[in-house]
Amino acid sequence: MRVAMIGSGYVGLVSGACLAELGHSVVCVDRDAGRIERLRRGKIPIYEPGLESLVGRNVAERRLAFATDLEAALRGVDVVFIAVGTPPRRGDGHADLSSVWAAARSVAATLDGPAVLVTKSTVPIGTGDGIEAVLRELRPGLDVPVVSNPEFLREGSAIGDFLRPDRVVVGSDDAHGHQVMRALYAPLLHRGARLFETGRRNAELLKYAAxxxxxxxxxxxxxxxxxxxxxxxxxxxxxxxxxxxxxxxxxxxxxxxxxxxxxxxxxxxxxxxxxxxxxxxxxxxxxxxxxxxxxxxxxxxxxxxxxxxxxxxxxxxxxxxxxxxxxxxxxxxxxxxxxxxxxxxxxxxxxxxxxxxxxxxxxxxxxxxxxxxxxxxxxxxxxxxxxxxxxxxxxxxxxxxxxxxxxxxxxxxxxxxxxxxxxxxxxxxxGMGMPEERLTAPQELAAKAPVPVRHASAPLAAAMASPER
Known part of the structure; x- marks a missing residue:
């Protein structure tokens, strides 16, 4: 399948390289021209064990490429991933979705045919609904199911987490969206990976809850x-x-x-x-x-x-x-x-x-x-x-x-x-959570002065002081 990955940061780069390893043709797109140029030269901007060799191998075998031109990257594509950052918004701690909305608008403006749009970024519940609304507003005739496919990559072991996952979560309210994602992840499913299919809002909340x-x-x-x-x-x-x-x-x-x-x-x-x-x-x-x-x-x-x-x-x-x-x-x-x-x-x-x-x-x-x-x-x-x-x-x-x-x-x-x-x-x-030297007798512990309760709520403190307890 032909895949475009919008965002070449940690999640986008690891996911794009791993999808290429599964045999797909992947283009990682980023607005940062300097980052893309470094990636083309084989310079990996993040430290992740095994990533440099994985990227190099798939670039050499022409399954993985890097670009700044989104329109060219989306030409004839089957699946488009949004894998941009969602840092805390200054002032209130909400996820800053400005990059997500920008990516959604860019996809609506440049996509040349039917495809599946997938949010790989961690986004609040209901974001997929908002992306659908953007697509309907800007391209009302475009057939693009919006899918949530949260990532569960641990820094330091991200490649293994992607290629040998505990589960692959796909959230979609569209049957075609589920069908395309099953085909995308078929190589993992054939190796025994578990696929969990659910609704889009469920998948969005599932990531935060985990x-x-x-x-x-x-x-x-x-x-x-x-x-x-x-x-x-x-x-x-x-x-x-x-x-x-x-x-x-x-x-x-x-x-x-x-x-x-x-x-x-x-x-x-x-x-x-x-x-x-x-x-x-x-x-x-x-x-x-x-x-x-x-x-x-x-x-x-x-x-x-x-x-x-x-x-x-x-x-x-x-x-x-x-x-x-x-x-x-x-x-x-x-x-x-x-x-x-x-x-x-x-x-x-x-x-x-x-x-x-x-x-x-x-x-x-x-x-x-x-x-x-x-x-x-x-x-x-x-x-x-x-x-x-x-x-x-x-x-x-x-x-x-x-x-x-x-x-x-x-x-x-x-x-x-x-x-x-x-x-x-x-x-x-x-160390943490251990006495520097072990107590030698139970009576030594009994002889210690009672430790005062700190930071307990008033009801809790009162309950702990109650003679009934």
């Missing part, structure tokens, strides 16, 4: 991690134990500095705003948003407390700048907020990341960037691991001991390092 639920899981285990630190439990065992329940599952139950990136922050906020527009509150989602926003200053306080409340003129080595391993994306990255808080406390930051340093350099000031992790650690008073890249996990404890100043201290915000091994080499390890 991301919000994963954000809930992340925030839940982070809150349990905080409780573990208070009561002397170990969140690693707690997480492992609850994750063995097949109704819960182990994924997204690793404690850390909070979620970031291009999806969860904006999608949870957009979902909450959509609910408000319809006269209701998604209280659980709103609580998750608030908790995650508070998580970053809490991580900075954790570093400060581990250093005895004093960071002035101390050298702090920060390992990891991307919001997660496997990407160069620093959008909503906890590392940025942690670094800025360390600097406000007087700490001198040297940082390293295998992929994200060029982007971080554009938004951070007075940070020294190291070429290697060892260079970053050399002479530091404290090491703060924020992003769990595999190369950090492999750092030998003995080498860490040599690089760090005395007394050596590691604040591990991902529980990526072996705490016992570090301690065996004389390194103090401060």
């Amino acid at each position: 991301n919000a639920f994963l954000a809930v899981k992340i925030s839940f285990i982070n809150e349990i991690s905080d409780l573990c630190e208070r009561v002397g439990a170990n969140v690693l065992d707690v997480s492992r134990g609850i994750g063995m329940d097949e109704r819960i599952g182990p994924r997204f139950l690793e404690p850390g500095p909070g979620y970031g990136g291009s999806c969860f922050p904006k999608d949870t906020l957009a979902l909450a705003r959509t609910a408000h527009d319809h006269g209701m509150s998604l209280r659980l989602v709103e609580a998750v948003i608030a908790f995650n926003e508070a998580r970053r200053p809490a991580m900075a306080r954790k570093v400060l407390e581990a250093c005895g409340g004093a960071l002035r003129d101390r050298r702090v080595a920060v390992l990891g700048l991307a919001f997660k391993a496997g990407t160069d994306d620093i959008r909503e990255s906890p590392a940025i907020a942690v670094i800025e808080a360390i600097q406000r406390a007087g700490g001198r930051v040297r940082a390293h990341d295998p992929a994200a340093m060029p982007h971080a350099a554009d938004c951070l000031q007075d940070v020294e960037f190291a070429a290697t992790a060892e260079e970053c650690l050399g002479g530091a008073h404290v090491a703060v691991l924020v992003t769990d890249w595999e190369e950090y996990r492999r750092l030998p404890a003995a080498r860490l001991r040599q690089l760090l100043r005395d007394p050596p201290l590691v604040v591990d915000l991902r529980n990526a390092l072996d705490a016992r091994e570090l301690r065996r080499h004389g390194i103090r390890h401060v």
Whole structure:
């Protein structure tokens, strides 16, 4: 099939390259002439494992091309994807759909025959209805079903997610739209991928609901991690134990500095705003948003407390700048907020990341960037691991001991390092959701002063204080 992908950013480029890999003829279109020229020269503008070779192979085999001329790209096309950005709108947090509407108007103005128009961008519920209205207004005689086909690509493993998906979701209120999308994804379906066909509005909401639920899981285990630190439990065992329940599952139950990136922050906020527009509150989602926003200053306080409340003129080595391993994306990255808080406390930051340093350099000031992790650690008073890249996990404890100043201290915000091994080499390890040293007797826990309830609502606080409980 002939496919036009409007937008050559993360989603558009990965999706276009993967559709070409499935055997389709794909043209990725973008208004940014510089980006298109770089892509034609084989320069990939994003860090995604395997993407460079995938793009190069499909360009060489003439299944994938890049263009700025939308009219030429749409000539004789079967499927048109809209894969443009939908960032939070300034001021209210709603998804900014200006690029989506511009793409829809451009398609209406230039499409030369019947095709299927697919929204791959994450858009609020009802956006497909609006796109249909634009097409009817500008080209009333054009036969173009509008389909929602949300993406579920994780940065760092996007190619595998596309080619070996949990499910392919297609939302359409038109039988022909479903038929064309089944043909488009036939190579995946023949390999056993599950196709979930539904209405368009259902598909639009499904994407937001999925991301919000994963954000809930992340925030839940982070809150349990905080409780573990208070009561002397170990969140690693707690997480492992609850994750063995097949109704819960182990994924997204690793404690850390909070979620970031291009999806969860904006999608949870957009979902909450959509609910408000319809006269209701998604209280659980709103609580998750608030908790995650508070998580970053809490991580900075954790570093400060581990250093005895004093960071002035101390050298702090920060390992990891991307919001997660496997990407160069620093959008909503906890590392940025942690670094800025360390600097406000007087700490001198040297940082390293295998992929994200060029982007971080554009938004951070007075940070020294190291070429290697060892260079970053050399002479530091404290090491703060924020992003769990595999190369950090492999750092030998003995080498860490040599690089760090005395007394050596590691604040591990991902529980990526072996705490016992570090301690065996004389390194103090401060992790997430675990006591620095295990309690040796139950009576020690019983002897602790009661922990006051914080941030509880008045009814909850009253219920917890009730003698009936």
